Each structure stands twice: as C-alpha cells, then as structure tokens.
Amino acid sequence: MADADTLRAALRDVPDFPKPGIIFKDITPILGDGELFQTSIRLLAETASDAAIDKVVGIDARGFIFAAAVADRLKAGFVPIRKKGKLPWKTREASYTLEYGEAVVEIHQDAVNPGEKILLVDDLLATGGTAAAAVRLLDQLEAEIVSVSFLIELTFLEGRAKLGDHSISSVLSY
Numbered sequence: 177m178a179d180a181d182t183l184r185a186a187l188r189d190v191p192d193f194p195k196p197g198i199i200f201k202d203i204t205p206i207l208g209d210g211e212l213f214q215t216s217i218r219l220l221a222e223t224a225s226d227a228a229i230d231k232v233v234g235i236d237a238r239g240f241i242f243a244a245a246v247a248d249r250l251k252a253g254f255v256p257i258r259k260k261g262k263l264p265w266k267t268r269e270a271s272y273t274l275e276y277g278e279a280v281v282e283i284h285q286d287a288v289n290p291g292e293k294i295l296l297v298d299d300l301l302a303t304g305g306t307a308a309a310a311v312r313l314l315d316q317l318e319a320e321i322v323s324v325s326f327l328i329e330l331t332f333l334e335g336r337a338k339l340g341d342h343s344i345s346s347v348l349s350y
C-alpha cells in the first residue's frame with residue numbers, strides 16, 4: 177500500500193461526534209502506531225519541498241502533535257498558535273467565526289521575525305476559519321508562509337478558499 181493509503185486505512189470515522197451530523201476524523205489510531213505516526217510526520221515534512229524552513233507553526237491543540245514532530249525532522253523551531261488566554265507574553269490576536277459565536281487565537285508577537293520561512297501545520301482543514309485566522313497572524317508578523325499543510329482536508333467544505341493565494345497541501349483529502 178502507498179504511504180498515504182496506510183494512513184487513510186487507519187483513520188477512524190466517528191459519526192455524530194462531538195454533535196449530531198458531524199463525522200469526526202479520529203487521528204488517534206495513527207498517533208498510537210509508531211510506523212504510521214512516523215509516516216504522517218514524514219509526509220507532512222515533505223510538503224516543505226526543499227525550502228529551508230525556519231519555524232513550523234502549529235495550531236492548538238491537535239496541530240501541536242504534528243507540528244512539533246515536523247519541526248524536529250526539519251531542524252526548525254516550533255511556534256504555537258493558541259486559543260486566547262493561554263500565552264503568557266505579548267500577543268497578536270485574530271478572531272474567526274464558529275457555528276455559534278466567535279473564537280480567538282493568539283501568537284506571541286516576537287515568535288516569528290519578518291521574512292522567516294514558515295510551515296503552518298494543523299491536523300485537519302474543514303471550513304478553513306481556524307487556519308485563515310492563523311494565516312492572518314503570520315501575515316501580520318510578515319512571515320513568509322512556504323506552505324499551509326494539513327494531514328486531512330475535507331475538500332467538500334471548501335476551506336481552501338479562505339486561505340488566499342498561499343500554497344496549501346494536504347496528505348489525505350476527502
């Protein structure tokens with residue numbers, strides 16, 4: 177089986193979680209298998225192509241799992257984008273719309289320097305609101321986003337459309 181197919185076969189669909197009508201893509205069977213986890217990290221790292229990545233930015237919380245391991249593989253730094261109120265230093269913030277209400281994410285204002293080459297990583301692209309807020313933060317800090325990379329993309333939700341003209345990669349698309 178091709179690498180991506182082994183990941184696809186292990187991913188678990190959980191219907192009606194966290195609420196009716198949502199099919200939750202459960203990554204824990206991939207995380208719990210040493211070989212599959214390593215494959216997922218390698219394929220995500222490959223989305224950087226040959227670019228010399230300065231920092232891998234991960235989105236709270238499942239994005240951290242992948243982004244930190246990808247950073248290690250690329251010998252890059254790791255930067256967290258967190259839900260509001262978690263980061264201790266001075267921050268920039270961006271809000272985005274959820275089904276009910278708003279959410280806010282933050283980054284430390286000195287986490288990325290202008291012109292640094294960034295790989296932005298999250299586990300899953302759905303409607304794109306979360307990733308779009310993360311991209312706005314990185315744009316504010318004048319980062320050079322090499323790729324916005326996801327393990328999983330739910331293409332039917334058209335989240336890509338919210339990410340402007342940045343290069344977007346996903347390991348598995350549905």
Ligand code: AMP
Pocket residue numbers: 198199200201202235236238298299300301302303304305306307335
């Ligand atoms: P969105 O802002 O709609 O693109 O949602 C993306 C975030 O919500 C990601 O960080 C995912 O962790 C989570 N998410 C959204 N939909 C799903 C799903 N069907 N299965 C698993 N996680 C999801």
